[in-house]
Amino acid sequence: MTDANRESVKGNDPDRVVISAALTGALTTRDQCEAIPYTAEEIAEEAAAAREAGAAVAHIHARTDNGSPTYSTERYQEIKDEVQARTDIVVNFSTGAIHEPVESRAEYVRETQPEVAALNMGSMNYAKYSESREDYVFDMVFENSFSEIREMVTTMQEAGVKPELECFDTGHIGNTRPLLAEGKLEHPLHFSLIMGVLGGIPATAENLAHQVRQLPDDATWQVIGISEDQWRLVGAALAMGGNVRVGLEDNFYVSDGEMAESNADLVEKAARMARDVGREPATPDEAREIMSID
Amino acid sequence: MTDANRESVKGNDPDRVVISAALTGALTTRDQCEAIPYTAEEIAEEAAAAREAGAAVAHIHARTDNGSPTYSTERYQEIKDEVQARTDIVVNFSTGAIHEPVESRAEYVRETQPEVAALNMGSMNYAKYSESREDYVFDMVFENSFSEIREMVTTMQEAGVKPELECFDTGHIGNTRPLLAEGKLEHPLHFSLIMGVLGGIPATAENLAHQVRQLPDDATWQVIGISEDQWRLVGAALAMGGNVRVGLEDNFYVSDGEMAESNADLVEKAARMARDVGREPATPDEAREIMSID
Amino acid sequence: MTDANRESVKGNDPDRVVISAALTGALTTRDQCEAIPYTAEEIAEEAAAAREAGAAVAHIHARTDNGSPTYSTERYQEIKDEVQARTDIVVNFSTGAIHEPVESRAEYVRETQPEVAALNMGSMNYAKYSESREDYVFDMVFENSFSEIREMVTTMQEAGVKPELECFDTGHIGNTRPLLAEGKLEHPLHFSLIMGVLGGIPATAENLAHQVRQLPDDATWQVIGISEDQWRLVGAALAMGGNVRVGLEDNFYVSDGEMAESNADLVEKAARMARDVGREPATPDEAREIMSID
Amino acid sequence: MTDANRESVKGNDPDRVVISAALTGALTTRDQCEAIPYTAEEIAEEAAAAREAGAAVAHIHARTDNGSPTYSTERYQEIKDEVQARTDIVVNFSTGAIHEPVESRAEYVRETQPEVAALNMGSMNYAKYSESREDYVFDMVFENSFSEIREMVTTMQEAGVKPELECFDTGHIGNTRPLLAEGKLEHPLHFSLIMGVLGGIPATAENLAHQVRQLPDDATWQVIGISEDQWRLVGAALAMGGNVRVGLEDNFYVSDGEMAESNADLVEKAARMARDVGREPATPDEAREIMSID
């Protein structure tokens, strides 16, 4: 990759792509896609297979054995242990939820100390509209006030957990400003640019380029494309020097009409697409170095 | 203005600028700036003076006589009557509020039928951080779910009121998509691009250009710059072919350290800046034509 | 592809990619890459194989049998006949040259009437700098004055040849303005956005997005990435809804260190990359429809 | 100006604007505008008056006493002496010409050692089309090959003259890359972004933002808007944190139909526009510090 491209690469490695696998999510179910792991062992097996296929990071939401979302510290600890018993993949825990109080989400982060945890950086509508039904499938306000963000980031700072700044819109990136001024966030920052949720920034390559321009020069970043636009956004991000997240949380389909049989199927495709533009998947240790994870 | 510039002009008039005067706001007080009008007569006098100075639209929040915000239909009607008794300026009513239910805000719109009413197009944090105090001056979540937006826009559609789509971030512009699909919004759309609120898109010329790129080709638009960044954003918008809003709701200062003695002071400066880039303030009737207000 | 993406798709088909194969070029030699075709038969065989691999358009520079560039009408006619005897691929002839007068290049276009011919839209430096040698490998001024452009486009208009507007920089796109005003060009226009030549616009995804923004809404476009940046630009263009050109004229390598054994090798990779983002290669007839070639 | 705006400010001073006055040009004549200075004394008087009105830099082309362009070292020396006898303004000499060999232009730079000299960074068409006449007013190729650029920049480097990098398109900015690699250019760079010449990048605020994005973070920059688009571009640049050039070389008109009676008239307007967005004209010494002129 030539020098001219440093512009959108920012703090990423132009030659190595950090592929994250979002193994589970909170809302997807086995009725929708059989491959979704629920138990700690299932999640750990998926993590290990994703690692083999090229993933360096596993992004995880805990589930009870029957698949309900849980914020239990014990369950998060069990998952961490099972994953680390099988593979060296970077462990990244979700902290987002629509109706769970920030205290309970902060607790499992503090206690289990994953290497990375997601941090939602602002509020927005979080909705889905069905053109065929001419109605909203769901219509929520995703609330993350500064006081909640501050509480969560303080927990992460004290626990030595790297925050992954989840930004669904341009203002969310701007919301880092007071947190940097307060010393709650420290450079280099690590960003997820999430696109394709109704209520957040629309999923276009142009908008991805715009989001990347907002980032500090030394920041690392990945794109998270939700549902049908995912593969195009993965293609755009790989071309720009970005990292990418794939996985059953975000999208079930390897291609139109072909459902993934595992997270590894999706990671494998991302790895091929990376190699097609001359970039190699980073190992977990390379990812730790790129993202300044101690 | 040459043809190359049509790109950012969109549906606006490259040679005529629609200047809106945001006369009052909901939260500003006479303790902060003596010129803020409270009573219907005071508001109408400010509207008439702003019109003389070059404003084509008066954006108004009702107040009680002692300055508290009110959502009273009677008060809004009184304001409308007093304004129209004095001047031909386009009457534009606010509909935003942090804690007032959508029903009461919809009611005065339905009953008083202003030519234009503001419509907030999404949710976000709405905060202010003071670097000197190292603390948040305020920290709110500004909630506007799709169901609320839908209720408000339905009211406007039935009452023949032109919605002014208030967009604080890129996702808010994208939120027009389901409303267009449902037929709740109709082209040409009219947008306000609000910049400089912590929680929304940061106030840069680059971001303004980005927001404008999202708009349909036939849409009209204005910039609303909040507080100290206002005049730079007015300058940027005028250069791009945009319309502009100024007024005591958004900013008290004609220049650093010089507080306005009336809304007209701010309008007068905007008009001079428009002429300096070769554009003339539109009259109210020209504004009606540009914005397709029947 | 969802609606939000129409922005960068312009007049292209979001679901179908027109892949062009630049089979020969003028300057590349068999010493550099054995697969480069010289004779009319060789060129036609490469065209047919590229078509099988997914190409819809063959972009061709004539060569003498020993590989020198030629502007001979006879040779161009022979190539056209041989290609059309083997395949239904769209025939696209180069018209560029550093030292050949415009008259001789216009002549073979007028006489052979290819479906499409390239038209260089402006002047620029055309150079290559070697960081290792710390010197310029070559350093030319590529001259295409308006009077030359006008002569060439008049020829194409009279001969019923669709011009492919070759733009190496933003100004070159702007240069369409007087030609449209004169009626020498007619909508919908078809553009090639060439990136990666020293002297022209640098080869970044950000710059590609910028170039696309300049185009009329109904214009079709492809990216042409020169040398090592090609595959990244192909990835970016596919994600944005663009068409792509690959082929031995632009780049010999399927991947780092792996030289192509035929143009079809390069087309095959482009087709796989297109499918990976959910787009199918267009057939020649689909390409004719997309690009409005009668 | 808030922090968010550093993005487009680059190495400029957000609070101080360096206003350059392009006093003469090479081609404009007193038949077109009576105020154009020809003799060294006239030029120096205009420089001093421009300084009083707010200009920090005088950009000068030498003329013979009857107004023809001249590349005479003696005349350039005379101008420098006369200017410096009257005012502390930064002296900036043109080096551009369509038909004058680079040697003669290098000579007066070497001998007279102005603080700054313009350096054209690439080739392009340089034309003007009249829609009313339906013809080209002029149609030239403006040639500046790398070998010429290199010769000129070597002269400047040896003479201790700061180059002002004249960029008419995006590729021209990219052309700094080999010169930086060779050590012919050194950071921080100083750029002029010229807009509105047919053949170069079209004069839109969007394109100005794009050009600025290409610049190194510590680069200083100004916009040069040619003819009728000038004031809009001045407005856009001031809003973005840019410096600006005005003057009779670029545009005769203070406003539509009102011709300037001196360069100072144009500078005075630029200064007012700067103050209207909260920025103060820099003094020559402040300009030297901002632009790192020793």
Ligand SMILES: [Zn+2]
């Ligand atoms: Zn998640």
Ligand SMILES: [Zn+2]
């Ligand atoms: Zn308001």
Ligand SMILES: [Zn+2]
């Ligand atoms: Zn070619």
Ligand SMILES: [Zn+2]
């Ligand atoms: Zn000059």
